[in-house]
Amino acid sequence: MLDLSFRPNLPPLLRGGPDDVHTLVHYKHFIFGSETSQDKFNYVDIGVFFNTIFTAILVTVINLCFCYPIAFYMAKVASPSTSRLLIISLIIPFWINELLRSFALRILFAGEGVINNVLLGTGLIDTGINFIAQDVALYTGLTYAYILLMIFPLYNAIESLDSNQLEAAKDLGSSTIRTHWRIVIPHAKAGIASGCTMVFMLTAGALATPVVLSSPNTYWFTQLIYQWFNMNDNWSRGSAYSILLLTISVTFVLLMMRIFKVKIGEIIR
Amino acid sequence: MSADVELQNISVTFGNFYAAKNVNVKINEGEFFSFLGPSGCGKTTILRAISGFLDPSEGKVLIGGKDMGGIGPNKRPTSLIFQNLALFPLMSVAENIAFSLEVKGVDKIERRKRADELLELIALSGQGDKKVHELSGGQKQRVAIARALAIEPQVLLLDEPLSALDLKLRQKMRTELRAIQKSVGITFIYITHDQGEALTMSDRVAVMNEGELEQVGQSNDVYNFPQTPFVATFVGENNAFHCKVVSTEKDFVKVDFDGVHFFAKAGGDNKKNHNFKKGQEVILFIRPESIFIRDKSNKFENNFSAKLKTIEFEGNLKNIYLNLNSKMDVRFSVPNAVDTSNLSLNKEVDLTFSSSKAVVLPSGPLAVD
Numbered sequence: 001m002l003d004l005s006f007r008p009n010l011p012p013l014l015r016g017g018p019d020d021v022h023t024l025v026h027y028k029h030f031i032f033g034s035e036t037s038q039d040k041f042n043y044v045d046i047g048v049f050f051n052t053i054f055t056a057i058l059v060t061v062i063n064l065c066f067c068y069p070i071a072f073y074m075a076k077v078a079s080p081s082t083s084r085l086l087i088i089s090l091i092i093p094f095w096i097n098e099l100l101r102s103f104a105l106r107i108l109f110a111g112e113g114v115i116n117n118v119l120l121g122t123g124l125i126d127t128g129i130n131f132i133a134q135d136v137a138l139y140t141g142l143t144y145a146y147i148l149l150m151i152f153p154l155y156n157a158i159e160s161l162d163s164n165q166l167e168a169a170k171d172l173g174s175s176t177i178r179t180h181w182r183i184v185i186p187h188a189k190a191g192i193a194s195g196c197t198m199v200f201m202l203t204a205g206a207l208a209t210p211v212v213l214s215s216p217n218t219y220w221f222t223q224l225i226y227q228w229f230n231m232n233d234n235w236s237r238g239s240a241y242s243i244l245l246l247t248i249s250v251t252f253v254l255l256m257m258r259i260f261k262v263k264i265g266e267i268i269r
Numbered sequence: 270m271s272a273d274v275e276l277q278n279i280s281v282t283f284g285n286f287y288a289a290k291n292v293n294v295k296i297n298e299g300e301f302f303s304f305l306g307p308s309g310c311g312k313t314t315i316l317r318a319i320s321g322f323l324d325p326s327e328g329k330v331l332i333g334g335k336d337m338g339g340i341g342p343n344k345r346p347t348s349l350i351f352q353n354l355a356l357f358p359l360m361s362v363a364e365n366i367a368f369s370l371e372v373k374g375v376d377k378i379e380r381r382k383r384a385d386e387l388l389e390l391i392a393l394s395g396q397g398d399k400k401v402h403e404l405s406g407g408q409k410q411r412v413a414i415a416r417a418l419a420i421e422p423q424v425l426l427l428d429e430p431l432s433a434l435d436l437k438l439r440q441k442m443r444t445e446l447r448a449i450q451k452s453v454g455i456t457f458i459y460i461t462h463d464q465g466e467a468l469t470m471s472d473r474v475a476v477m478n479e480g481e482l483e484q485v486g487q488s489n490d491v492y493n494f495p496q497t498p499f500v501a502t503f504v505g506e507n508n509a510f511h512c513k514v515v516s517t518e519k520d521f522v523k524v525d526f527d528g529v530h531f532f533a534k535a536g537g538d539n540k541k542n543h544n545f546k547k548g549q550e551v552i553l554f555i556r557p558e559s560i561f562i563r564d565k566s567n568k569f570e571n572n573f574s575a576k577l578k579t580i581e582f583e584g585n586l587k588n589i590y591l592n593l594n595s596k597m598d599v600r601f602s603v604p605n606a607v608d609t610s611n612l613s614l615n616k617e618v619d620l621t622f623s624s625s626k627a628v629v630l631p632s633g634p635l636a637v638d
């Protein structure tokens with residue numbers, strides 16, 4: 001695919017012929033747009049790209065903030081039976097296909113959807129909120145889609161912390177927040193990095209959820225890739241775009257490892 | 270500063286199981302006090318109730334006369350050393366020690382200064398920048414003590430802190446702990462299942478069994494004047510003769526053991542001697558070191574004989590096991606220097622012991638070993 005991304009888009013007959021040379025034309029297209037366009041840069045594609053990355057980072061952060069307390073609760077606070085029950089109730093929804101789950105969320109968030117009806121019914125709001133256009137539905141859907149991939153690494157990491165350390169910190173006068181900051185988070189950092197990288201990569205590469213839940217004027221980068229491959233039948237350009245996404249994902253992983261000072265082996269564990 | 274600790278009728282239940290039952294004791298200011306008992310008897314439970322990690326189901330904990338009900342572990346003037354030490358592995362030694370100061374918002378330079386002082390106290394000067402895993406078992410032990418002392422507690426609670434160390438180090442640490450306690454002058458509450466530890470270090474010992482206090486007293490009192498069969502057999506070694514009371518005379522009791530009569534001290538309960546009745550089932554306890562081979566120089570009021578079974582060499586001592594009858598073995602020990610070459614297997618040996626060294630107690634459960 002890497003090779004394909006550097007070749008021009010030729011009809012099958014000409015492949016391997018004299019025109020089938022290496023070229024940067026597809027990467028050029030990403031940055032500068034088509035030759036016929038008026039703009040200096042390909043604002044649309046670049047915009048979608050960075051919006052995707054930015055949103056994926058945001059989703060990862062939301063996911064972390066949301067999952068950390070749950071994982072901590074399951075690992076250190078709840079009784080074993082409660083945490084088993086919690087784990088099961090977290091897993092069961094994921095027996096359902098991702099596409100169906102996205103549609104379920106769409107039903108919840110639609111203009112005439114359950115949430116709007118409830119809010120309107122209880123009089124909390126006067127006019128329905130357009131969750132889809134605000135991308136609230138998209139963020140929620142993406143966050144929820146990979147929640148397990150965040151919770152389990154966190155849970156495993158926190159679980160392995162000796163509970164006596166929490167008590168020791170408390171005994172030495174530490175507040176809850178400081179105990180988390182100084183003891184739990186440093187201990188769990190490999191789990192945090194591992195959860196974040198997985199969630200980021202999968203979110204940035206998600207297709208089904210954005211297709212179903214994004215507002216009509218929000219595009220996810222994978223949707224562009226999909227278009228090049230399928231609708232425009234330009235596999236080379238699709239490949240080039242995929243490579244770009246892959247590169248940024250890998251960069252992100254390396255960055256996470258830098259920030260958290262963990263080794264690749266620890267993340268995979 | 271030091272404080273006394275008073276446990277008033279403490280009970281701790283898990284479901285309908287009593288992990289601690291009606292524990293009443295007052296631990297004095299500046300005292301080295303030990304709870305001694307077999308594992309599972311509720312020692313950690315008591316310590317957790319004092320430190321505030323656990324609320325007793327009944328009763329009160331008073332520290333320095335103040336009721337600790339509703340006060341959390343981070344607000345009590347106590348500091349706990351955990352059975353597994355629970356040092357923070359991702360922090361340096363100095364950071365570990367100064368963690369409680371960091372919590373209080375003491376600035377970095379001051380923290381380091383204090384950590385260095387404490388490192389000096391525990392003879393680890395200059396090792397503050399090491400990681401915890403670079404230390405040996407005994408050094409970790411001392412760091413845990415320093416970390417607990419940094420908060421300047423009035424009471425230090427220690428949960429079997431030496432149990433992970435090997436024998437030599439354990440003995441060395443006993444002396445060190447005692448010295449540290451003397452120099453900081455605060456109350457130490459120490460729990461252990463090792464009677465040697467409890468007896469050597471403590472001002473007073475409380476012997477526990479199944480959640481209840483069996484006896485509280487100074488080491489030599491607990492050893493020499495056990496008040497229950499459990500204490501008699503858990504603290505040190507003891508021979509137990511199941512007998513019946515023949516008669517009582519002041520502080521002494523005459524008992525019958527399979528037709529042989531022995532004469533022994535009447536055991537006491539809280540300074541008051543037990544009131545024995547004729548025919549009552551009792552147990553006579555005599556320690557291995559108080560039984561002698563009868564000869565011209567060793568002749569006491571009580572005499573019996575038993576068949577030699579084995580002689581066990583234990584370094585400084587020789588343990589001699591004899592068979593008294595089909596049901597019972599007797600053991601006594603002599604210093605290694607004593608010549609035992611004239612004893613031969615399965616031969617009857619004449620033995621003797623002083624009535625002032627033997628104690629008679631009402632029948633009750635023994636410590637199983």
Ligand SMILES: Nc1ncnc2c1ncn2[C@@H]1O[C@H](COP(=O)(O)OP(=O)(O)O)[C@@H](O)[C@H]1O
Pocket residue numbers: 283288306307308309310311312313314315
């Ligand atoms: N959280 C708990 N839930 C149920 N039982 C417990 C709990 N903690 C301790 N126990 C029980 O209480 C008894 C005393 O425990 P512990 O105080 O730890 O003993 P020790 O420290 O003397 O070995 C044990 O039988 C133990 O199983």
Ligand SMILES: [Mg+2]
Pocket residue numbers: 309312313352428429
């Ligand atoms: Mg214990």
